[in-house]
Amino acid sequence: MVQDTCLEHSGCxxxxxxxxxxxxxxxxRLHEIEMAVWKxxxxxxxxxxxxxxxxxxMLK
Incomplete structure (x- = not known):
């Protein structure tokens, strides 16, 4: 189904x-960084x- 949008809002x-x-x-990417921090x-x-x-x- 094609939706009509006005020219004013087409870029939105x-x-x-x-x-x-x-x-x-x-x-x-945030999840990958979080896993790296945990590791x-x-x-x-x-x-x-x-x-x-x-x-x-060593001290004993």
Whole structure:
């Protein structure tokens, strides 16, 4: 079904579609960044735990 739009608002539909596509792209990238941050946090936690154990053994 074809929808009639006036010339004044014809660009609005295209802009809305562009913004929706950009939003989907940004959401995907944001999720990837969030996962990278979680992995980095987990890795740093493991490294910190190992360092604490090593230092405790060295100081005893």
């Amino acid at each position: 539909e295209a802009r809305i579609e562009q913004l929706e596509k950009s939003n989907a792209d940004i959401s995907k 980095a946090a987990g890795t740093s936690g493991v490294v910190t735990a190992v360092l604490v154990v090593v230092l405790e053994k």
